[in-house]
Amino acid sequence: MSVWSATVTRSEDGAIVVGGYDVRDLAGKFGTPLYVIDEVDMRARVSAFRDHFTAAFGRHGAKCDVFYASKSFLSSRVARWMLDEDVNMDVASGGELEIALRGGMPAERLALHGNNKSDAEMQRALEVGVGRIVLDSLDEIAVLDAIAGELGAVAPVMVRVTTGVHAGGHEYIATAHEDQKFGLSLATGAALEALRRVHAAEHLELQGIHTHIGSQILSIEAFRESAERMLRLRATFAAETGVEMPEVDLGGGYAIAYTPDAEALEARTAAFEIADAVADALAEAGGSWPRFSIEPGRAISGPAGMTLYRVGVVKRVELDEGGTRTYVAVDGGMSDNMRPITYGADYTAALAARESSAEPALSRVVGKHCESGDIVVRSVDLPSDVARGDLLAVPATGAYGRVMSNNYNALLRPAVVSVRDGEATLHVRRDTLEDLLSWDVAPDA
């Protein structure tokens, strides 16, 4: 499986070219580390989700909307792309909401998530007219009802359901099993109770139910199981109240390949298999077709992005089992990619400004932080002549990279640029030393 974004090629003298832009020029103009988004690739990914899910659900005479999960990567320019591509977005905080609005995304196309939304976040969402607020707890129902009442508004809401389907990769990215903080449990009856309360609330309008079962999901079976449980809940509620909720959201979690030997769940396969599974589940549970929606995040932003690093120290260490490992230290690390240290995530890397015919050497790409767990790529064969000054590219870093970055060791968070047809556009500027010092409140002279 290729881990490089759609427009990646090599120049005649061996440098990676992405979006028609030579990485040597990108590094020269914007510095390193640098997050680079291949605009053509990212737009193609989101339009593939939109088109395949529209076609697949359309075969059943039904509809499925795409909400890009902006937590995976967000800039106001990306919000604009999503609008151009005619998809909606989900936001998970007041901050994400403001960036999406700044990009011109109409509020009614936004869904607001969060397991612990503040009063201010809910109020702002109502004031700007967010299209759906996804309620995550029983407590929140009364709070939102009161806020909406004070504003003289009616809040469009969905209820986040914990279906008990345990799917996805690392424990920290599975989200619908019982013993975690998200949503309202199907098994204990909390979800049904929430629906009753929303239905009875004066200032809430029940649009439907939402679930998100986890991330890095490769198997359709988990989606099938979750759709079955969701549609049974919808039927139970309809039998009790006569209300057939109009919408069901099945969340995100479509797996991407971070390394060449890994698999991905392609939008096309996912769309047709999920639509068929949903049709079966609906036939079983009974009821009319609701409008479906999905929330892919990393499957849109992840493979479209790469990180460029500059190599510094290269060190060979002897291994107990014999042989050597080359430690290739780059100018970033766990501050710009938290995923290896957080989830043990694997990535790959390649020499970016040149090709080399030197013998491959077992290598580990590490950062410049004061921790031995500061690993960018655990294991990769790199040419044995990698040296100080080389550029390295790490593909598939477009999701949960910049958005989870931090200033550990007072490093400066990298910029994000997108490239297309030989043009580069800045989305997020690099932190400066002045930024860093301005956050620090100095003692009196």
Ligand code: LLP
């Ligand atoms: N919808 C909801 C409600 C979510 O909570 C998430 C992710 C998504 C959609 C998108 O999931 P995706 O398609 O991107 O897998 N920081 C972790 C991932 C945490 C995801 C949390 N929610 C990582 O780097 O893998």
